[in-house]
Amino acid sequence: MLIRHGRFAPLLTLPIVIALLALLAYPLIVTLGQAFWVDGGLSLAVVRETLSTAGFWQVLSNTVIFTVGSTLISMLLGFSFAYALEFVEGTRRFFASVLIIPLAMMPVVSALTFGMMLDPALGVVNAVADLAAWSGSGWHTETPTALATVMMVDVWQWTPFCFAIIHAGFRSLPADVSEAARIDGATARQELFSISLPMMGSVLLVAFVFRFMEAFKAFDVIYVMTQGGPGRASETLVIRAYKEAFLFFKPETAASIGVLLLVTTLIAARPIGRALTKST
Amino acid sequence: MRHSLLARTLALLWLIIGTVITLAPILWMLLQALKRPIDQIAFPPRFVFTPTLDNFTAVLSAPGFRAAMQDSLIVGVGSVGLGLLLGVPFAYVLSRSSMRGRFELAEFILSTKMLPAIVVVVPLLQVYQNLNLLDSYTGLILGHLLVVLALIVWVMRSFIDALPVEVEEAAYVDGASRLRVLTHIVLPSAVPGLVTVSALAFILSWNELFFALTLTGTNIRTLPTYMATEYVGFLAVDWGRLSAAGLLATVPVVLLVLVLQRYLVRGLSMGAVK
Numbered sequence: 001m002l003i004r005h006g007r008f009a010p011l012l013t014l015p016i017v018i019a020l021l022a023l024l025a026y027p028l029i030v031t032l033g034q035a036f037w038v039d040g041g042l043s044l045a046v047v048r049e050t051l052s053t054a055g056f057w058q059v060l061s062n063t064v065i066f067t068v069g070s071t072l073i074s075m076l077l078g079f080s081f082a083y084a085l086e087f088v089e090g091t092r093r094f095f096a097s098v099l100i101i102p103l104a105m106m107p108v109v110s111a112l113t114f115g116m117m118l119d120p121a122l123g124v125v126n127a128v129a130d131l132a133a134w135s136g137s138g139w140h141t142e143t144p145t146a147l148a149t150v151m152m153v154d155v156w157q158w159t160p161f162c163f164a165i166i167h168a169g170f171r172s173l174p175a176d177v178s179e180a181a182r183i184d185g186a187t188a189r190q191e192l193f194s195i196s197l198p199m200m201g202s203v204l205l206v207a208f209v210f211r212f213m214e215a216f217k218a219f220d221v222i223y224v225m226t227q228g229g230p231g232r233a234s235e236t237l238v239i240r241a242y243k244e245a246f247l248f249f250k251p252e253t254a255a256s257i258g259v260l261l262l263v264t265t266l267i268a269a270r271p272i273g274r275a276l277t278k279s280t
Numbered sequence: 281m282r283h284s285l286l287a288r289t290l291a292l293l294w295l296i297i298g299t300v301i302t303l304a305p306i307l308w309m310l311l312q313a314l315k316r317p318i319d320q321i322a323f324p325p326r327f328v329f330t331p332t333l334d335n336f337t338a339v340l341s342a343p344g345f346r347a348a349m350q351d352s353l354i355v356g357v358g359s360v361g362l363g364l365l366l367g368v369p370f371a372y373v374l375s376r377s378s379m380r381g382r383f384e385l386a387e388f389i390l391s392t393k394m395l396p397a398i399v400v401v402v403p404l405l406q407v408y409q410n411l412n413l414l415d416s417y418t419g420l421i422l423g424h425l426l427v428v429l430a431l432i433v434w435v436m437r438s439f440i441d442a443l444p445v446e447v448e449e450a451a452y453v454d455g456a457s458r459l460r461v462l463t464h465i466v467l468p469s470a471v472p473g474l475v476t477v478s479a480l481a482f483i484l485s486w487n488e489l490f491f492a493l494t495l496t497g498t499n500i501r502t503l504p505t506y507m508a509t510e511y512v513g514f515l516a517v518d519w520g521r522l523s524a525a526g527l528l529a530t531v532p533v534v535l536l537v538l539v540l541q542r543y544l545v546r547g548l549s550m551g552a553v554k
Contacts, residue, residue, distance in 0.1 A: 008458045009377040012369035013385070016429070019366050023404070023426055024392065030403035081298050087283050087291035095295045097538055099302055103548075104537035106487040108504040109526035112511075113305045116312065116519050124308060127324040156301070161548055168545040168553055188283060206552045213394035220489045224508055241398040246494065251402045258399035265395045272394075273387030 028262065034255035050256040055232045056240075062147055063216075063236040070154045070215040075208055077155065078162025083192070086170055096167060103160040111224035114153045115140065140225045146233040153221045158214060162207045169203030170196065202275070209272045216264070237261060313523035320519045335524035345525055348506035354417055355492075355502055356485040359424035360478050366425070367432035368474070372462060374433065375440040376448075386433060390550070393430045397490045400426070408495065415499045423491035428481035431547065435480070438551025439473025440466065476543040483533050503529045 038045050050056065081099055085092055102110065117123050118139040126136030140149040173196055181191050197204075219238050222228060228235030228243065235243075237257055245254035283291075312320055314331040339345050374382050404423070405414070413419035443466065451461045467474070489504040496505070507529060511522035537544060546554050 009373045009379040009382075012373050012462075013379065013382070016366040016370045016389075016433075017385070019422075019425060019429075020389070022407075023422060024388075024400060026407070027400035027403035030406075031399055034402075077298075081295065084291035084294045084298075087288045088295065091292075091295075095299065097541065098299050099295075100537065100541070100544070101302060101306065101534055103544075104483060104534040105306075105530050106504055106507070106526070106533070108487075108489055108507045109309075109530050110305065112507060112522055113309050113526060116517070116522070117305060117308055122321060122325075124325040130324070156305070160302070164545050165549050165553055172554075188287065203553050206549045210393065210549065216394055217396035219396070219398075220504070223489070223493075238396045238398055241396070245398065245402050254398065254402055258396075258402075261396050262399050265391055265399075269387060269391035269394055273383070273390050 031255045031258045031262070034252050035259045046252045047256045047259070050253050053253070055235075058232050059235050059237060059240045062232070062234065063238075065147065066151055066154075066218065066234075066236050067212065067215045070151050070158065070218070071208065071212045073151070074155045074159040074162050074211055075204075077159045078164075078207065079166050079204075081159075081163045082166040082170055085167060100160045100164050102157050103164070105157065107157055107220035108224055110157050111153060111221040114149075114156070115225050118149065140234070141230065143230050143233040146226050146230060150222050150225055150234050153225065154215065154218055157221065158211060161214070162211055165203060165207040165210075166200070169200040169207075172203075173199055205275055209275070213268070213272075216268075217261075309523040309526055312519050313527055315520055317518075317520060335520040336528070339521055339524045339528060344501070344506060344510060345528075348501050348503045349529070351417075351500050352486055352502040352504075355420050355424060355500075356482045358417060358421035359428055359485045360481045362421060363425055363428040363432045363481055364474065364478065367429050368436050368467075368470075369462075371433050371436035372440055372466060374437045376445075376466075386437075389430050389433050392426050393550070397423075397426070397494075401491070401494050405494065415496045417500060420492060420496050420500060420502070423495045424485045424488060427484050427488050427491065431481050431484065431550065432477050434550035435477050435547050436470070436473055436551075438546060438554070439470050439477070441551075442554075443469050472543075476540060476547060479536055479540055480544075480547040483536065486533060 035046055036042055036044070081095075085095055088095070117125050120126060120136065120138045120141055123139075125139075129136040137145055140146050177199075178191055178195060181195050186195070217238060218236065219242070222234055222236060222239050223242070226234045228239040237260065241254045241257040241261070244250045244257065311327070313335050314333070315326070315329055316332050316334065319326050319329040370382075370385075373379055374386055401423075408414045408419050413422070447469070448461050448465055451465050456464070486502075487504060488502075489508065492500075492502045492505045493508070496502070501509075507522075507525060511518050511525060540547075
């Protein structure tokens with residue numbers, strides 16, 4: 001606590017506050033207005049209309065499935081790779097480098113590449129499946145598999161994120177603790193569940209939270225691969241709001257979906273911020 | 281030996297599977313980029329063919345691609361520069377002062393990591409229209425501020441937290457002003473942090489699609505918007521060019537991440553994990 005009194009700290013903070021007021025606070029207020037201010041008075045009409053739009057509940061359930069599903073799957077996979085890496089020694093650096101590569105890939109490019117590979121007629125995946133006497137799948141182009149396919153690409157893109165953080169967590173565990181446990185005869189499983197995992201609580205939380213945030217606002221992969229289709233099969237709230245605003249030119253509907261997204265964000269961000277300030 | 285041979289073999293096998301799945305799309309992209317058009321659409325897909333660099337030369341000589349790369353560079357450098365200018369002073373306040381409300385503000389900034397941009401973009405477009413910022417570098421740079429600020433503030437805070445306070449205290453005792461301590465002591469010692477944060481923030485801006493798609497159009501097209509529109513037609517997709525362009529747009533960033541690997545986790549976790 002070096003700069004305690006005076007105007008220095010507020011002065012350094014002022015520029016960012018001005019930028020946030022202009023770029024974030026003002027637009028948020030306008031969005032709230034568009035959603036709740038109808039004909040010169042507060043009203044829930046727009047919100048009610050949005051909620052009763054055909055397919056709204058499907059879009060909501062898609063969003064929940066996508067966000068929760070992608071988050072959990074990439075956490076599990078990321079954890080499994082990070083844990084597996086604890087068993088190898090000489091090749092650790094190699095695997096650690098390779099497994100983080102998708103992180104740097106432009107999501108648009110990942111989506112385009114997977115679109116190319118999963119093309120039902122000409123893609124390499126169905127061709128290989130054909131060799132294995134499996135007729136393949138329609139992937140992102142068919143209703144039953146579209147949501148799962150975009151989730152799969154999202155998981156490919158973001159598993160490295162969970163992996164990198166959890167791997168760092170494993171690496172930062174003090175060696176002498178597990179040493180002591182092993183001398184006392186702990187099995188590998190006991191060591192993982194009773195020693196490593198409890199010590200890595202905050203690391204796992206951080207990985208989970210940021211992965212969740214990213215999945216919640218996912219846009220690129222769905223936009224490029226399916227635009228939410230076919231029909232509404234892979235449409236999430238973010239894609240829906242984008243379409244309402246830019247394809248159907250209904251900014252009020254987009255705004256009321258935006259309010260839903262905003263409220264979810266605010267509810268989630270507070271405990272997350274608390275957890276982060278505590279863990280640092 | 282730590283673990284049994286069986287456990288080590290299974291772990292290695294799992295890592296190899298992971299590596300294959302991680303690299304397969306990238307390798308397939310490389311194969312497609314090296315194919316002539318006739319090989320690209322061959323069915324079943326060809327794994328053996330006469331390689332050509334035509335796709336790379338075609339992409340590199342396409343004026344649209346070079347313009348997109350230039351736009352991405354300008355917007356990336358601009359938003360990182362502006363982001364540092366606004367974010368680093370506040371990161372310093374967050375780390376070194378007891379100003380009231382600093383954590384609330386920091387949490388508000390953190391929430392931009394989660395807030396879908398669609399929530400702010402429609403009103404922002406109206407403002408931009410009035411200020412003549414639509415489809416301009418300034419407009420997109422301001423938009424990308426929202427993409428990079430949380431990273432810059434939170435990660436710089438963790439870097440500044442790690443600097444020894446005693447050096448700054450000694451400078452105060454010697455009569456240095458607060459501004460002088462910030463510019464001559466804190467910032468020089470925070471250079472590794474500044475480099476890391478700049479590079480990671482640049483990648484965020486480089487890969488960003490949503491703001492680029494909505495705030496710019498014809499004058500300015502960054503690589504993500506260019507990629508999402510140029511090579512995808514209604515009837516035919518030019519897979520060779522698409523793959524070559526995709527590799528050219530991503531490989532520099534992949535290399536950058538591998539170079540930064542040491543600090544990567546700190547950046548990914550907003551400074552929470554070191």
